[in-house]
Amino acid sequence: MGSPADAAGAPAGQRPALCLPEPTGPCPAGTTSLWLTDTSRPDPWAAEAVARELMVSLWYPAATPEGRPAPYMTAAESELQLASRSITGIPPDALSTVETNAVSNATPAGQQRSLPLVVLSPGFTSPRSTLTALAEDLASHGYVVAGIDHTYESFATAFPDGRVTTCLAREARRRGSGSQEKVAAGRAADVSFVLGELTGAHPAWPGAGLIDPTRMAMAGHSAGGAAAIAAMRADSRILAGIDxxxxxxxxxxxxxxxxxxxxxxxxxxxxPGAGIIASPDGKHVKGAVITWERDWALLTSWK
Incomplete structure (x- = not known):
């Protein structure tokens, strides 16, 4: 994707478009968003929230490539994401102008119960949109993809009623009450709930009948990747994972x-299997190195 810095350096009126790479598969991609509410549990980060609300984007093979590509994120989300990362010197709506490839609300294509499902979980403080390029590419190869915004774990999540939630979990972690284990367990619960909403008796998406519930996997980046093992341990429907x-x-x-x-x-x-490797200065060892080495020995299937 072209960078915000590139956009900032362009002459006035000639700002180059920020765009995602084109998908590599043979299928056109469609996308839609779901606003889901899990009434079985309170929100782990907002004490006043008696239910867990989630925004979920779905990407899938589309019947036609015709239509308007979906927005990467809203202008309000862009402004908060940039401000929270202290990125200045570019328009606050810059991320909302990123050009995507998947057509908004396109008609899904495929036979009933024929498409594998992959759940994507983004990094801590990041929105589901950061995995859009990966999701679009998977959809172009015949996958249904569900990208989850883990509410209050992103700098900004916009809901259809106009609310934009912020990263309460970051403040909780600074106070010592938001551990890595709590994040992973909460994300595992989010994933299980979304799987139920997509494959249950009354699915939340009209195209859910295309999903093959015997072929479901999860992938995530950073905190999302860390949560993959937690989700697989909690839900036997997840048959493979990527961290x-x-x-x-x-x-x-x-x-x-x-x-x-x-x-x-x-x-x-x-x-993997080579032991712990320190950074070039010999002083720092990344946390993933230690936990990956521990977990590697306990993975008894393909790895």
Whole structure:
């Protein structure tokens, strides 16, 4: 994707478009958003919230490529994401102008119960939109993808009623009351709830009948990747997982986990089975290195 810095340096009136790479698969991609409410549990971060509300984006093979691409995020989300990261010198709505590829509310394509489902969980403080390029590419190859905004764990999550929630979980972690284990457990619960909403008797999405409930996996980045093992331990419907650069929190039981799993990280910092590798200065060891080495030995399926 083109960078905000590139946009900032363009001549007035000639700001280049920020755009995601085109998907590589043969299918056009469609997308839609769901506003889901889990009334079975309170929100873990907002004491006054008696139910857990989630925004979820779905990407899927579309019947036609015709239509308007969906927005990357709202202008309000863009402003908060940039401000919270102290990124200045570019228009506050810059991220809302990113050009995507998936057509908004396109008609889904596929046969009933034929498409595998992948759940995507973003990094801590990041919105689900940060995984849009990956989701669009998976959809172009015939997957249904559910990207979850874990409410109050992102700098900004916009709801259809006009509310924009902020990252209360970050403040809780600063006070010592928002542990990595709490984040992972909450995300595991979010994932299980979304799976139920998509594959239950009364699904929340009209196209849910395309999903094959016997082929469901989860992938995530950073905190989202760390939550993949927690979610797999909590929900046997998740048959495979991917952790992209996330220190795991939920330990695997001594008997191991016999489902396929992938750790995706920087080879210069870590090679599975080779032991702990320090940073070039010899002073720092990334948390993921320690937990990955621990978990690697307990993964008894493909890895």
């Amino acid at each position: 992209m650069d996330g220190s795991t929190a939920a330990p695997i039981p001594d008997q191991g986990m016999a489902r396929p799993f992938l750790f995706l990280g920087k080879q210069s910092n870590y090679t």
